[in-house]
Amino acid sequence: MHFTRSSGVLAHPTSLPGPPGIGDIGPSAHVWLDQLARMGCALWQVLPLGPTGYADSPYQSFSSFAGNPNLISPESLVAEGLLDEVEIRNAPAFPDDRVDYGTVIAWKRDLVNHAFDNIGGLQDDFERFRHANRHWIADYGLFMTLKDLYGGHSWTLWPPLLRDRDPAQMEKASSAYATEIRRHEFAQFLFSRQWNVLRRRARSLGIGIIGDIPIFAAGDSADVWANRQLFQLTEAGEPAFQAGVPPDYFSETGQLWGNPLYRWDEHQRTGFAWWIERFRAVFRLVDILRIDHFRGFVNYWEVPGEALDAVKGRWVDGPGEVFFKTVQQELGTLPIIAEDLGELDPRVPALRDLLGFPGMKVFQFGFDTDRTSEFLPHKYPRNSVAYTGTHDNDTTRGWFESLDDARRSFVLEYLGTDDSEIAWDIMWAVWKSRSVFALAPLQDLLDLPTEARMNRPGTTSGNWQWRATPGAITTEVQQRMQALNRATRRKPGKRRRSRE
Template identity: 45%
Template sequence: MTQANSILDRRRAGVLLHITSLPGGAGNGDLGADALRFVDWLSDLGLSIWQTLPINPTHPDGSPYQCLSVHAGSPLLIDPRWFVEKGWLARFDPGSTPIETERARRQAIADAFKTFQGLPESTPERVAFREFVADHQWWLDDYALFMAVREECGQDPWQQWPASLRDRWPAALAVARRRLAADVSRFEFEQFVFHTQWNVVRDYARQKGVLLFGDMPIFVAGDSADVWASRQYFDLTPEGQPRVVAGVPPDYFSATGQRWGNPHYDWAVMEADGFQWWLGRLRSQFALYDWVRIDHFRGFEAYWEIPADAATAIEGRWVKAPGERLLETALRTFARDGTALPLIAEDLGVITPEVDALRDRFALPGMKILQFAFDGGPENPYLPHNYPPNCVVYTGTHDNDTTVSWFAGLKPEEQQHVYAYLGFPEIPMPEALIRSALASDARLAMIPMQDLLALGPGHRMNTPGTLSDANWRWRFAWSQLSPRSSAIVADWIRLYGRAGDKEEEPLALQQEQRLDLKPVARPCL
């Protein structure tokens, strides 16, 4: 296997920014005009990768790592203004509070659907909708029915539904599908719109030379269409509750570990039918993204199994998983002409030689986090001098604090140690860490948007192990970008050979004219 025709075919750089963090959308960023404008900004600077968090429909806590489906797109990422442009909605009033805004977004979809249903069957959009439903039937049938029944049951988890629906008695499902036919069709329409808007953004990104890099959590939420429709693949009680749950032992983020609560897979059943569930999941991800990160890759080698009644993750144990056989099956199914799978391994946490061997067996790039680099000695694998080219370096991830805040929290002697290694004592944070990432041998350097904006406390995306209302809600504003600071980033991209085939351009003044961005009093870098 080689990395030809892959995200690592040359030195690249990109930005980690979730869709919800974009400006412009009501309540949260979405797939509207600001998504296209962000692609323009990336392309203008020579950045060729846009990494997002999972884009699936979330539970009320907003975590994109605990979703209602591994295949569906979140309706909150749909741009409601598109309905107005299509003439399917008279106007969109987002309201003034987060609750009002979310309700308005969902109502806009419902109102637009009513107009859509009144269009002639021969209308191109109606034809495209029927084709979409047919093409995605293999997952959409169960998802749309799941969402319709869940709505009818007051959004209760499926384990609390009447037993006939909880346990999917065929007669009960047939009756529910007839009774809720209009709602089922509305949820199908919702997915049709999401995928239509997503494809507009993806096609535009391709035209601009920007690849989309997604994120696939290894585990799924217990209250999801996937577990409800495919209980045989999960380790559950007869009532649908998990026997054991997922998490990780004590680590950098938590002294008691992390108890995620996801049900574990019944790997024996999955392997017996050729990992068909996983192949379907990968197929839907590869249709959305050019490259996909496997969150918690180490779970393919061994996973931390916690008794469901345990309060913390400390009581767990490691259990072997058939990751090698799964990846061999995926390689035969998706890889062509000797190229590697379009996957990147999130190999953070408790990593053993067996996990390294599994990653390397399939030529999967691993991750290096610079904020983790300065504990211990020169053998620390996150120090740039230890990087193999086949890896992705980050200043920090969505689970880290911003680099400015992280550095401010270090003791003076720890700060001196960081600068002694980096060799940039006169350069402030986060610039010193960003330049170290860009200068490294890692083929891909990813910078969180917060670090490009030099943001400090109060701007992190998530604090692991917490249910804070601040999690997953961070957004940036176009006013935080200045033409001159954008030009500086573009210079770094070229300086460290990460602009690829992008033509050399004069920067400062031309950049200021090209980007419709207002300077701010404090430059972002």
């Protein structure tokens, strides 16, 4: 596949400034796109867009197909006549520099429910949406309704007949809770309408959207509940084996993610049909897709379901080339970025290169003690995507200030500068690299310290909350980005045509 040398910013919609409580996909996101265009950026990267579950993480979603209702714009609902403006004016008192998810979720749900009560002339459009998404939306609507009914508990703790999808009980529940199910489906309809408007605006400005998906589905999701045959589960629905990564330099016990592993033999028997639909759905939302933990398609760390850490696991081969060849036969060439960080089996870069997918390079990984690191910007190959840092890293300023004296001196020596504008100096180094794409989190454009970090891997509280404050993305910031893009020849160009 061919990508054009360009640049962009990583900023999840929740982090955008403007609306009460949480960034969303309404008018404030359109303002953000205009700002990106003025910067000379051709790319906007977001995190997974699904409904968030455990610890508000975008990587633990209740569905691989649904959108996050918390991103629905109340302003846009008012503009469509689905809400009265007074309902927004009476919003709770939210902080403007972080997301208070507990309060936001309850407030947004009430607004969407009120919008559903005013559906009026949108009824026919809603029914067409339900039909177009029939392969997943009924299961999702029932899943979310039952989750509400049973206090938010995992589906594995529901009454056994519902847990196991007994046909008679499924029919009974679908009938008894029909209105509640349709409310959840209507939220998906609203998300889809608003996102499609936003994406058309991005396309008109020459901005491509880079999406993101985790390789593994969350155990507590409609995906697993409705497709148990595709996952390695016990009779009670718990993971028989779970995903993670083995012990390494950073962790003596490894990382235990808890996601159930796939039954790849069953996926292959069905021609990877579930995955094809997953890709089809996500490419309706984005232009390019980053796959988290790409190495899992080559081999993955299998840990017993009852394990409390990731020490006693083993490497098991994934589907490899046959998976992507099968999917591409159905969908055509896939514009994918392979997250290929960490210690890798040699077969991982081999598969990445065979498929022509760019890998990732992260500036912060280049400055340990090894001065020959592949993560030093002058070594980045063209077919790569260069980052100052990702959502899992500290902000660039926070990272630099945490370094010991030796590594800090190495960074300054490499850059040939002082530390007065370290985030911008590092962006210059990344932007000057050969990598086809150069990206930085919005926090780095604003030169923010560690308090603005988006996620701290291995922790379950205080993450995913950061927001840019109103007025933070100044004219000066936009002009500096424009100058950076012009100087490094990363001007917007023609993008690969999107799937519809």
